[in-house]
Amino acid sequence: MGRRSTTRRIGIADVALKAGVSHATVSRVMNGNLTVDPAIATRVREAAAELNYQPNPVGRSLALGKTDTIGIVVPDLANPTFQAILRGLSRAAARDGYRVLIADSSEVSSEEAILAGEARRRCDGLVLCAPRMGDAELEELAPSLQPMVLINRTTTESRVPSLMVDYGQGIQELAEHLVELGHTRIVFLSGPSRSASNALRVQGLEKFQAGHPGIELQMIDGGSNFEAGHGAVDAVLASGGTSVLAFNDLVAMGLLSGLHERGVRVPEDISVTGFDDIQFARYTTPPLTTAAVPITELGAQAWHRLRALIRNEGSQDAVNIFRPQVEVRGSTGPAKN
Amino acid sequence: MGRRSTTRRIGIADVALKAGVSHATVSRVMNGNLTVDPAIATRVREAAAELNYQPNPVGRSLALGKTDTIGIVVPDLANPTFQAILRGLSRAAARDGYRVLIADSSEVSSEEAILAGEARRRCDGLVLCAPRMGDAELEELAPSLQPMVLINRTTTESRVPSLMVDYGQGIQELAEHLVELGHTRIVFLSGPSRSASNALRVQGLEKFQAGHPGIELQMIDGGSNFEAGHGAVDAVLASGGTSVLAFNDLVAMGLLSGLHERGVRVPEDISVTGFDDIQFARYTTPPLTTAAVPITELGAQAWHRLRALIRNEGSQDAVNIFRPQVEVRGSTGPAKN
DNA sequence: AGGCAATGAGAAAACGCTTTCTCATCCGAT
């Protein structure tokens, strides 16, 4: 048992030597080029197998001008939404032999541009989730980043597809659901103010308000995580609202937990909705009424769009809209009075 | 406004041409080599800036023999545990200028070996989470994969550090906690039978049983996700146990949800514990008593160990054990009788 | 039997960078 790991990695030259051919021939064999004499081909394959040869991907990438890798930039890897996008993307890409490189900007929006550029240079394409980046910067960056697909953002650069979730539509439907249950005082527990997706929700609610003048709609500043929801309990109770539209499922869960601590019953005393339908939403107590976003599928779709770009296939529409679907569960019920 | 994106990527040669020097000099300047005349250096830097030149990482990697990238192989990107490891790893690595490439084996253990090899070849090091891989295969693979660090596995290959969570210890402490509350009939809702970490829990429980002959300990086959927990409700209720040690938080949450549907009160009628202390555990109703594993920190630690290996720094102990810490919350209470 | 197309494999260039090697230039010292 020699210490083989001390040895330098074996390369194409070693195989060529062992098989008594040139490295060109080895390369041809490894790539299934048919212009090689079958006898020689098997000889090469045997040598390769014996030496356990695996082509060096870096050399390969340099010669081929592609890395078979795509990058994804996310603002926060702790957020279930981005985890799900990543998962969908990764699995779909893997199916086509692509790997994914992740770049977590940790919510530092100034990092996003740099990370995106670095990731892009190492990869054949990019999926960009940059909810906080300024429009101007995005616009400026876009050309140098493609092939790229944007999540929940758009740009005027026509070659950059966008995958959008219609948060406005979703939140309107949730609000309608509450109205149908007889609620007239609704509270919106908002997300981060600079978030693009929060803006869409606000727009949706403005439309909703316009169509329902009789409904009293309040906004309370929140955030995007448990703590925000948990910390908003007092404000929510003080508001007098009979129902709450939380920014997302995380916020809703924090709120649910806080309400339970206060002895406030859901949905008897107050109704609560989330947004996203993360895995956990189904298992809260009570199970959370929410707007389901097919987010893993969005990740997969991101890959398909990116793949089309990489392969230079004629593209479909620039923007692809995902409609959230209301999932009525136990956290919403008839208004108290 | 030319269509710059149509143009070939600009390379070191373009900068050299523009600055009127050789590409060697450009390279020297870009890498901060001090043996370049300051006047020329600035000229080069200006040219580089003007052309917006960024070195091609692939060429760089080939020349340098390193990619500044590490890989991580996970069995399931949908599992919060691996998400947290990934997060910790990614952030820690980013701090040192490394990126991470992910390989999701989708629980297909036959894929693990191949994925690991491929990922390793593209990267400078590997973090391997392969709970289902056979010992023999792991042993065989280990030498060819290093530098590598293992999560919750060990190998005889001394140069491969292991980061272990002491599941045995954790589950014992949870059981002790239940005993202190007066429980004498405890159910263990087990994880996947081929999982290494499940085996550790079973071992821990055997020790526990040896020290507490009076306690009746039952095992029920479960799984590792919500559905497993939710589906085990009947079996749990039929068992007559007054408390349940769930394989992990996900299973516990599924169980909690199922019990709630049945109108069984937690912890009044039955106590439930989880394992891992994922983010969500704190916000279930009631909040989940669990054994907290500092999993994000484990991810960070994985990077530090891997970094030491990559830098060839003398390593510390081969295996690094993380002790779970019992977090008592609302899902456990005194035994019913 | 001789010539020509086809076949198949080696030589060499290319990918984009880093780094060693080499050499011209300049300075100070003798």
Place this chain on the structure above:
DNA sequence: ATCGGATGAGAAAGCGTTTTCTCATTGCCT
């Protein structure tokens, strides 16, 4: 004034592949 040692930059090799170019060999056809 000449030599020697720095200094600094270009030439070229190397990293590990793929692929084009080139050429030797084979086999077929006339």
